Amino acid sequence: MNQKLVLSCVTKIFNSEDGEMKSLEEISLNINQNEFLCIIGPSGCGKTTLLRLIAGLDFPSSGKIILDGEEIRSPSPERGMIFQDFSLFPWRTVLRNVEFGLEILGIERKREVAEEYLNLVGLNRFKNRYPYELSGGMKQRVAIARALAVNPAILLMDEPFGSLDAQTRNMLQDEILRIWGKTKKTVVFVTHSVDEALYLADRVVVMSINPGRIKKIIDVNMERPRERTDLKITEKRNEILDILSVELKKMTDR
Amino acid sequence: MKMRVKKRWLWLPSLAIAILSWELIAFVIDEPGILPRFSMVMFSFYELGVVKGYIIPDTLMSLYHFGIGLGAAFCVAVPLGIAMGWFENVFRAIDPIIEILRPIPPLAWIPLAIAWFKLSSIAAGFIIFLGIFFPILIDTYTGFRDVPKVLVETSKVLGCAESKKQIRYVAFPYALPSIATGTRVGMGVGWMCVVAAEMFGVSKSGLGYRLFSEFNYWNQLDYIIAYMLLLGFISLCLDRLFRYIVDERLFRWKKGIVK
Ligand SMILES: Nc1ncnc2c1ncn2[C@@H]1O[C@H](COP(=O)(O)OP(=O)(O)O)[C@@H](O)[C@H]1O
Ligand SMILES: [Mg+2]
Numbered sequence: 001m002n003q004k005l006v007l008s009c010v011t012k013i014f015n016s017e018d019g020e021m022k023s024l025e026e027i028s029l030n031i032n033q034n035e036f037l038c039i040i041g042p043s044g045c046g047k048t049t050l051l052r053l054i055a056g057l058d059f060p061s062s063g064k065i066i067l068d069g070e071e072i073r074s075p076s077p078e079r080g081m082i083f084q085d086f087s088l089f090p091w092r093t094v095l096r097n098v099e100f101g102l103e104i105l106g107i108e109r110k111r112e113v114a115e116e117y118l119n120l121v122g123l124n125r126f127k128n129r130y131p132y133e134l135s136g137g138m139k140q141r142v143a144i145a146r147a148l149a150v151n152p153a154i155l156l157m158d159e160p161f162g163s164l165d166a167q168t169r170n171m172l173q174d175e176i177l178r179i180w181g182k183t184k185k186t187v188v189f190v191t192h193s194v195d196e197a198l199y200l201a202d203r204v205v206v207m208s209i210n211p212g213r214i215k216k217i218i219d220v221n222m223e224r225p226r227e228r229t230d231l232k233i234t235e236k237r238n239e240i241l242d243i244l245s246v247e248l249k250k251m252t253d254r
Numbered sequence: 255m256k257m258r259v260k261k262r263w264l265w266l267p268s269l270a271i272a273i274l275s276w277e278l279i280a281f282v283i284d285e286p287g288i289l290p291r292f293s294m295v296m297f298s299f300y301e302l303g304v305v306k307g308y309i310i311p312d313t314l315m316s317l318y319h320f321g322i323g324l325g326a327a328f329c330v331a332v333p334l335g336i337a338m339g340w341f342e343n344v345f346r347a348i349d350p351i352i353e354i355l356r357p358i359p360p361l362a363w364i365p366l367a368i369a370w371f372k373l374s375s376i377a378a379g380f381i382i383f384l385g386i387f388f389p390i391l392i393d394t395y396t397g398f399r400d401v402p403k404v405l406v407e408t409s410k411v412l413g414c415a416e417s418k419k420q421i422r423y424v425a426f427p428y429a430l431p432s433i434a435t436g437t438r439v440g441m442g443v444g445w446m447c448v449v450a451a452e453m454f455g456v457s458k459s460g461l462g463y464r465l466f467s468e469f470n471y472w473n474q475l476d477y478i479i480a481y482m483l484l485l486g487f488i489s490l491c492l493d494r495l496f497r498y499i500v501d502e503r504l505f506r507w508k509k510g511i512v513k
Contacts, residue, residue, distance in 0.1 A: 075410040101412035
């Protein structure tokens with residue numbers, strides 16, 4: 001497998017009013033082409049920061065992020081991002097939201113392409129609705145369709161299902177796996193749910209509390225679709241939970 | 255359904271009561287120099303409009319002055335508001351000046367208006383401009399400053415690399431309802447400036463000119479009240495017209511935010 005995305009010694013320090021805030025410390029990570037990588041860690045450990053760096057919305061204080069041999073310097077449609085909070089354009093209908101990136105890129109068949117991706121997430125029926133008329137799960141599906149429509153090589157997802165109910169969440173997990181299998185993207189998926197990470201990922205990156213470092217990378221290496229209650233999953237779940245509880249204990253001890 | 259029809263016409267009985275009490279009180283006082291009767295005022299409309307032929311030219315002249323003020327205010331306030339709302343440094347540089355100028359009543363500018371523009375329609379337009387300008391400016395930059403960061407970042411990830419595209423595709427549509435509100439409020443304030451703008455004689459017609467320079471207040475109160483009502487009525491029409499043109503369907507999406 002070839003390395004798609006290489007992070008070497010990435011550190012991010014924010015300068016705020018009350019001094020420096022180290023958000024990420026020396027993150028080194030190779031992400032393979034077509035890999036589904038999950039990142040898990042206590043809240044505030046820098047997961048969002050990491051995705052924003054990969055997206056090019058922010059820059060490392062030191063270290064490098066290299067995509068296909070080139071350093072990332074700015075945002076680009078080749079790296080799609082699904083934000084934690086719903087980020088649909090409220091004045092655009094579902095269809096026009098999905099068309100957004102295509103419109104900016106000046107693609108002529110934007111309507112056709114958008115409808116194709118709306119079909120992929122099963123929302124063509126709702127194409128003329130406004131975001132306020134959608135449920136949380138539907139909104140996130142629109143956001144996914146919108147990100148996919150410009151055909152990015154990498155999909156960055158920041159706790160995309162975090163605020164959804166369990167059923168919708170499970171359904172969307174299957175859906176994202178199906179889409180991933182079909183479109184063969186490289187996915188970096190941030191989550192705070194161990195079960196979600198183990199259900200989805202090829203590898204799970206477990207992070208420490210702030211400042212965020214990589215504690216351990218766990219290979220899941222199992223066929224999909226997976227059984228959520230599989231013994232091997234339970235084993236790995238306990239392993240991750242152990243690491244996380246040690247980390248959380250550090251936080252309360254501070 | 256029946257309920258809705260009733261609600262819709264609720265203003266009718268209260269209006270009727272207001273008019274009747276006016277008529278009655280004026281009848282009891284019996285002093286047109288203090289309060290002319292409603293029926294007298296209605297008759298003045300006929301006199302002023304049909305016999306003397308004042309109302310239509312006066313209204314047109316006032317709308318002309320108002321149009322100058324509105325057009326100029328919109329053309330200056332919207333671009334300036336966009337620049338102030340989008341570029342933090344422009345805001346920092348200009349906001350103090352705005353905040354000093356803003357509380358000055360448009361009326362206080364009259365001497366300057368005459369000095370700069372002489373007794374011309376431009377001078378009147380300038381006073382009205384001052385009334386309309388600030389509400390549009392403030393609502394424009396507020397709308398722009400309120401644009402959620404995540405929407406701008408979404409647009410960046412989807413290919414809006416430059417400010418120009420981010421403004422055009424994200425900030426402007428997001429701020430549009432706010433700009434419309436500012437314009438509507440500004441139009442109301444600007445119309446209130448019409449009388450002041452015309453009272454120093456920039457033209458030989460106009461609602462404000464007639465009200466102040468031609469009618470006298472010891473024996474023509476009925477004319478004066480007729481013109482006051484006319485001012486109110488035209489403002490109401492302008493507001494309705496604005497709401498008709500800036501269709502609320504355009505801002506249907508706002509429902510999710512404001513409700
Ligand atoms: N723009 C910023 N300025 C200052 N500090 C920030 C900024 N963004 C994030 N941080 C800090 O960096 C740390 C990591 O934040 P974040 O990446 O959002 O964590 P997570 O997504 O894992 O919950 C937090 O302590 C947060 O306060
Ligand atoms: Mg986060």
